[in-house]
Amino acid sequence: MKIYDVDISVPMFLGTAQYPSPAILHQAIRASDCEVVTVSLRRETADGTGAGFWDMLRATGAHILPNTAGCHSVQEAVTTAQMARELFATDWIKLEVIGHADNLQPDVFALVEAARILTTDGFKVFPYMTDDLIVGEKLLEAGCEVLMPWGAPIGSGQGLRTPDALRTMRAHFPDVPLIVDAGIGRPSDAIQAMELGMDAILLNTAVAKAGDPVGMARAMALAVEAGRAGFISDPIDRRDVAVPSTPVLGLAELM
Amino acid sequence: MHITVNAKAHEVSAETLDAALVELGFISPAIATALNGQFVPASARSVTVLNIGDRLEVLAPMQGG
Numbered sequence: 001m002k003i004y005d006v007d008i009s010v011p012m013f014l015g016t017a018q019y020p021s022p023a024i025l026h027q028a029i030r031a032s033d034c035e036v037v038t039v040s041l042r043r044e045t046a047d048g049t050g051a052g053f054w055d056m057l058r059a060t061g062a063h064i065l066p067n068t069a070g071c072h073s074v075q076e077a078v079t080t081a082q083m084a085r086e087l088f089a090t091d092w093i094k095l096e097v098i099g100h101a102d103n104l105q106p107d108v109f110a111l112v113e114a115a116r117i118l119t120t121d122g123f124k125v126f127p128y129m130t131d132d133l134i135v136g137e138k139l140l141e142a143g144c145e146v147l148m149p150w151g152a153p154i155g156s157g158q159g160l161r162t163p164d165a166l167r168t169m170r171a172h173f174p175d176v177p178l179i180v181d182a183g184i185g186r187p188s189d190a191i192q193a194m195e196l197g198m199d200a201i202l203l204n205t206a207v208a209k210a211g212d213p214v215g216m217a218r219a220m221a222l223a224v225e226a227g228r229a230g231f232i233s234d235p236i237d238r239r240d241v242a243v244p245s246t247p248v249l250g251l252a253e254l255m
Numbered sequence: 256m257h258i259t260v261n262a263k264a265h266e267v268s269a270e271t272l273d274a275a276l277v278e279l280g281f282i283s284p285a286i287a288t289a290l291n292g293q294f295v296p297a298s299a300r301s302v303t304v305l306n307i308g309d310r311l312e313v314l315a316p317m318q319g320g
Contacts, residue, residue: 015320025318040319043261043312044286054285054316067319075292080295082315084286154320204320 001199003146003177004124006063010035011194012224013065013179015204019213022056024200028217029060030206037062038094038202041084042067054088059192065126067094072107077114081123093118094126094148094181094202101155104182108135112142119143128181133166133172147176148202151193152183155205159189163196170197187216187223194227195235258309273300278311287314 001008011035019025029037037057057064066084071077074097081093092212097114099107106128112135114124119142127139139147149169152158158191160166160183169178180193181202201224210216258265260279268319269275272295288295289312295303305311 015318017318017320019318039318040317041287041314042317044281044283044315053318057316069319079289079292079294080314083289086294087285087287087314087316088294 001177003126008063008200010221010224011198011199011200011228012190012221013038013181013202014207014217015202016057017204018208022053024213025208026060027214028057028119029062032217032221033213034205034217034221035062036065038065038066038067038204039088041080041087063092064088064090065092066090066093067128068096070098070165071096072098073118074110074114075078077110078117081114081118082121092123092124092126094128094169096128104155105153106130106150107197111135112138114141115144116142126179131162131169133169136169136173136176140173144162145176146179147173148181151189152185153181153202154182156183157185157206158183159185162173162198163192166193166196166198172244184220187219188221190220191230194224195230200224256305256307256309258305258311260311261313267305268305270304271301271307272303272311274284275305275311276300279313283315285315288312 010033012032012034014034015038016025017127022236045199066088068077068080071080077097085091095115097107099105106187115127118125126143126146127144127150128148129135136147151160177199179200179202180198184190184201184203190201207216267275267278269278291310
C-alpha cells in the first residue's frame, strides 16, 4: 500500500494511548511490526513530561501520524495540525473534527473545510470520517489522498456496524487507500475489514485495553494479514444450498 | 502582566513569547505554542510580543489514538 508516496507493508496503524506502561506500548509496536503510530498533543507541564514519550516513540522508527483528537471546530483542528507539524516534524495529520461529544462522531462539514485549508497549506491529511460516499468525494476534492471511515464509535469495540457501507466505499473508490479508523474490537473485526477490501485498519483501545496488549497486538497483525490474503485470493460466493465438495461421480452403491 | 497559560492565570515580566517560556519554566525543546488560538512557530517566538490578557497554549507530545 502506498499512501502519500510512502510504502506501507503492514496494514495496521496503532494508537499509543491507554497502555499499562510505556514499555508495554513499545512491545506492542514491536509485536505487530506496525509501521505507523498515532500520537497527539496535550498541555505541557513545566517539567517537560512530553519529551520522554516522544524520544521513546522516535526510537521505534515508526512513521508518526499526529492527530487532532478533541478538536470540535475548524480553527482548533487547523491550529492543532500546525502545532503538530512543527512538533513532530511531519506533514501527516490525522484530521479529527468531532461533532458529537457522546459518540465522537465526526462533524463532516467542518472536516471537509479543515481538510481543504490544511491540504492547501501542504499537509497530507488522513481524515477520520463517517462511511458516507459524498463526504468521501468532497474530501478527495479537498486534496485528501486517503480516506478513514469509522467502523464504530471510537473506543467502543463494536466491530464494523455498517459493513455494507464500507463495501460500497470500496467499490466507489477502487484506487483510494481506505483505512477503517475506530471501532475495531477483536481480531475477527480486523479480518472482516480486510476481507471487505480495506487497505488497513487503525486501532488503539482494542490493543491497549486488552488483558495482554502485546498478545493482542500480535493477534491483530495476524488478523489483518489473513484478511488481506483472503481478499486478494477472491473468496467464493455464498450459496443458500449445500454443494458437495467430495465428487459424487464414482460413489459406491453400498445399500 | 497577567496572561493565561494552559488555562491557568500567570504573572510574567517577559515581553516576548520566547522570554516568557523561559520565565515560566518551559525548557523542553519538544513544545509547540499558540497565542490566542493562533499557532506561533518557534522561529517567531522571539518577535511575538505579549499583551495583557493573552491566552497562551503550550503543547507537548502525548499518547494518542
